[in-house]
Amino acid sequence: MLRSLLIGNSKNTTTVFKISPKRFSSQLTADKYAVKRGDFAKLSDEDLSHFHSILNPNQMITDTNDLIAFNQDWMKKYTGQSQLVLKPKTTEQVSKILAYCNERKLAVVPQGGNTGLVGGSVPVFDEIVISTASMNKIRSFDESSGIFKVDAGVILEAADTFLAEKGHIFPLDLGAKGSCFVGGNVATNAGGLRLLRYGSLHGSVLGLEVVLADGTVMDSMHSLRKDNTGYDLKQLFIGSEGSLGIITGVSILCPARPKSVNIAFLGLESYEMVQKCFQTARSDLCEILSAFEFMDHDSQLLAAKSLKTTHPLCQEDETGVDSVPEYPFYVLLETSGSTKEHDDEKLENFLEKVMGDETVVDGTVSQDETQLRTLWTWREGIAEASQQFGGVYKYDVSLPLDSMYSLVEAVQERLKKLNLSSTEDESKPVYEAVGYGHIGDGNLHLNVAVREYNKEVEKALEPFVYEFVSKHHGSISAEHGLGFQKKNYIGYSKSEVEIRMIKDIKHHYDPKGILNPYKYI
Structure with a gap:
């Protein structure tokens, strides 16, 4: 049935910045994971005086209470001990800071919006946080070519809002768009909701401005779409997670903004039907298909408890917030193009086809912009909903598409077998394991919602999840990166030769290892 949506301390170390673990709501990362501090210098009064010569007082954060937000990740899973946050406003200031830190061997952590999910943007020990939050200027936009140049600290949503006024769109969309920074997106090679349509940042980023560990500035912001002169050096920094340099500027190609956007929210009886629906969509919708997201039933139950609104596929008389139809899987499909009549016709024909052969058993289509946004919340809201019971382990x-959901089923079975999982029994640490993600690029998000972070649960999941992925020839990180969480598991996706080459590159550009230590590899 298809219907319209119902809206429902040393001698020389400064002591005034001493951080007490009691100030944080979770155990320090260094203690929790028994990490040994690297051979780095400790912050001194002389260091602070030097930074004062580069920055204004309001560009330095030393207050214990203010430091907490920079020391803890979004999920409250990782907690560092930084005594200093620096907020440079220019690339020149970043260069001077890094040159000094490299000379003194002071470890640093580049940080954008701090929306990362693998502990890559927060300190482990007392690393200096270099925040790009004050580097937030839009540098230029060429309406003819679509080339957009921005500071690294521009918020993704602000970038897209600017482009919308020019008839263009930023080729990346994330649930955290209201707080994540463009530089951080590039540093982690974020994939997002519309990679199916616009591809990865490896293709859309034209040039970067990056400050290396010794303060050297690499500037390729002038790059054209076609440039075959030598190595494409910018690719080294896309997805490098601040381990090779700090991105301060981004030049990116932005396509014309679609004039017609439709959303279909569908119910399906099996994962096999999800695959079949995608094959048909790719064939019949072709150039207007911009997103194809899938969600399992339990993920929608979690979202319902968090959103407290009626599910899109509920009948009119079903008003309870927990009333989620018993379809095993759901699909959110988006089309975007330039002609509404053309797009509407293609979508209508597609829906008639997949409902006629019972690939899809239920569905609704957005009727206006408000309904479109409402439908997206049932996909984008899963990540936050997974945390509502205490915490979440995210993978x-x-x-490969045919084995994508098998990982969720394997994890669910393992947790039950180990007597760790129950939605009813609050004595069990795991509330639920759910799966959702981007069918178009084979990217699964496995969320294990827990009542508390628990070593027993962690041991049950790791390396089990990574072994499964390796066995099925997948990648242990599709878009979140490696950070702190996955640094020890890179061998499940990369060969010994590849890992050695990565380490060689890291050593070449950051021989003292000051950039984001304890992460990545």
Whole structure:
């Protein structure tokens, strides 16, 4: 049935910045994971005086209470001990800071919006946080070519809002768009909701401005779409997670903004039908298909408890917030194009086809912009909903399409077998394991919602999840990166030769290892 949506301390170390673990709501990362501090210098009064010569007082944060937000990740899973946050406004200031830190061997952590999910943007020990939050200027936009140049600290949503006024769109969309920074997106090679349509940042980023560990500035912001002169050096920094340099500027190609957007929210009886629906969509919708997201039933139950609104596929008389139809899987499909009549006709024909052969058993289509946004919340809201019971273990992996959901089923079975999982019994640490993600690029998000972070649960999941992914020839990180969480598991996706080459590159550009230590590899 298809219907319209119902809206429902040393001698020389400064002591005034001493951080007490009691100030944080979770155990320090260094203690929790028994990490040994690297051979780095400790912050001194002389260091602070030097930074004062580069920055204004309001560009330095030393207050214990203010430091907490920079020391803790979004999920409250990782907690560092930084005594200083620096907020440079220019690339020149970043260069001077890094040159000094490299000379003194002071470890640093580049930080954008701090929306990362693998502990890559927060300190482990007392690393200096270099925040790009004050580097937030839009540098230029060429309406003819679509080339957009921005500071690294521009918020993704602000970038897209600017482009919307010019008839263009930023080729990346994330649930965290209201707080994540463009530089951080590039540093982690974020994939997002519309990679199916616009591809990865490896293709859309034209040039970067990056400050290396010794303060050297690499500037390729002038790059054209076609440039075959030598190595494409910018690719080294896309997805490098601040381990090779700090991105301060981004030049990116932005396509014309679609004039017609439709959303269909569908109910399906099996994962096999999800695959069949995608094959048909790719064939029949072709150039207007911009997103194809899938969600399992339990993920929608979690979202319903968090959103407290009626599910899109509920009948009119079903008003309870927990009333989620018993379809095993759901699909959110988006089309975007330039002609509404053309797009509407293609979508209508597609829906008639997949409902006629019972690939899809239920569905609704957005009727206006408000309904479109409402439908997206049932996909984008899962990540936050997974945290509502205490915490969440997140696994962002790539797998062949036919084995993608098998990982979720394997994890659910393992947790039950180990007597760790129950939605009813609050004595069990795991509330639920759910799966959702981007069918178009084989990216599964496995979320294990827990009542508390628990070592027993962690041991049950790791390396089990990574072994499964490796066995099925997938990748242990599709878009969140490696950060702190996955640094020890890179061998499940990369060969010994590849890992050695990565380490060689890291050593070449950051021989003292000051950039984001304890992460990545």
